[in-house]
Amino acid sequence: MPSTNQPLLQVNNLHIAFETERGLVRPVQGVSLDIYPGQTVALVGESGCGKSVTSLSILRLIPSPPGKVLDGQVILEGRGDLLKLPEKQMRSVRGKDIAMIFQEPMTSLNPVYTIGDQIVEAVKLHQNVSTRQAYAIAEDSLRDVGIADPRRRLHEYPHQMSGGMRQRVMIAMALSCQPRLLIADEPTTALDVTIQAQILELLRKLQKERGMAILLITHDLGVVAENADVVAVMYASRVVEFGTVEGIFDHPQHPYTKGLLRSVPTLGAPAGRLESIAGMVPNPARFPSGCKFHPRCPATRAAAAEAPADQTVQIATSEERFAVLKTCREIEPVLRQVKPTHWASCHLVENYASSAVTLPVLNHRRETQPPVAADATVKQELGPSRV
């Protein structure tokens, strides 16, 4: 058993590029992450920010060409740098050490094989067991993910199941070989809220039982707030903010994170206009210069309004013209440790210039777990006493 003080997976300064007709596109630049055993690290961001490319490159699932690793390491405890492993050894890492579940369970399951055949295939690939034993393992893993009547379900095909059930099968398959790390790429985005609650509850339970680490990739800030220990916010190919889940939600530092948190409508919040982030998510083929957020950033605009004219520069988007700080337009900020447990990359964050450039490492666990209600609570909540 590895010590919990040693990171299970270290991603160091990862740079990924794609060769396209219009030149080199770089969707991941300088991403570093550490994941400890039993920890949930959330990678949050919008479409095109590089979160899925990061996760796929950990498992070396980026097709090459057109994709290539320009720089960086992915070190798995006990296996060394995954980016340098021969393909044959890499195959034994996938599924055995690191498993992955995807957003769309229908496209990830093979429609012409039964659920049982697909789980058994994974089990026999990684464990030296007979077919009969493999079916027993498959049945157990279906039972573990809360599927009723698992023996009968083994002989069903994916189309016979609902979306939530298929996602459970995906999880069962991913966990059948007891991986040390589960990469969950938008695991509940395609599901309804009540089913999402079931799946997240299941993942928390399995993580607790097995001490497995989870890399959770999502755009849903609610899912992050309730499940992550540590959060990395990505914007336009880089991690722009990194901290504990409490730190990120209580005291966001980067203007992008602040804008994201304010633009999400929350239940019970006063009505009125929502705050929004101007402009649009940049295309990886045409990232802006300097800080990639500067054309949308309210902080640099506000700062430019106060700054002397020689420190500002006029820029134009498709919608408007305005001034931003020259620094933001010209110099790309790097991740600096602005607080003991908080990293940010923004020239305008307090103490940014005087903070040290360090690798973001946090062996942190969240303070509270979301509690589950009993039937009696429901009655209480709906009772007349609430009026």
Added chain:
Amino acid sequence: MTQTTPAPMPPTAENSSAAPLLDVRDLRTWFPIHRGLLSRTVGHVKAVDGVSFTLQPGKTLGLVGESGCGKTTVGRTILRLIPRTSGQVLYRGNDFFAYRGEELRLLRRHMQIIFQDPVSSLNPRMTVGNIIGEPIQVHKIARGKERDQMVASLLQRVGLDPSYGDRYPHEFSGGQRQRIGIARALALSPDLIVCDEPVSALDVSIQSQILNLLDDLQRERNIAYLFIAHNLAVVEHFSDDVAVMYLGRIVEKAASRELYSNPKHPYTLSLLSAAPQPNPRPTKARIVLKGEVPSPSNPPTGCAFHPRCPLTREAARQANAADTVEISSGGERIRVLSKCVQQSPPLEPKQGNPNHIAACWVTT
């Protein structure tokens, strides 16, 4: 286009200002299930099964529920994009289903729809100008240069550069495409827009831009929205009234604030509780419903929610054994109230508030 073209009123004489813009009464949309060599009808998927509500001019009714609950079918049946099985839709007091031919075509100007997927709902071979201008031309409102001017002012109104009229949909991002879809819906100055999940395909930072735009347009032009979505926080933020649907029926309806602060149906409470909040220290316990939404082709008897309902289970624990019954749900045997299994609960006012209705045997 701030100067809207006056749209002709429905041709019948029954217009009355007191009548709601839209009055939906006991609407049913059933889809037949065909089986066998002769395609005999062996049953029905009751996608919408007795839905009633009214919508006042310039107001927003939110329709929430999980996939398969029938919320999209309600929106499309009201616009006659899907044939109804029974029930009435009164538009300004007139029976919308009675219109035919030219009268119907004229009336359709007043009712528009915005779709979820901004990619598949715009024709990739048409320029943006033609996409937005086509309804203007079809309804003979303007042609040629005048039409192009209207398109330019619509584009400007939804926050796009007027020169974009010559471009094609693929040149735009998701948020911009949704703005194009909104401009197309506005082109005929409607007084009702069915918004079918208008922001769920968009990035988080773009969603609030689109919601704010829809909000401004409503104030400016007194448009009523039927706002269909699965995201409760978005619906709460956006709607005056909210109706919650489960398996083809409305199970609870109230003013937005009231519904969220004082839910009466256990399904509404579970939905509210299941939505993850951006708070790292969740305080309220999460209600995790067992099982899944049953198939609308074979809904449970009585109250359709009973196999998943935590409230009837709790009530059954305290009731006389004679009033309860054991059922199987999600592979488990559970005990529920017999009444919930046998009879469908009426949608009735709760706690004497006539504007807060819910369909549940257990809550009061």
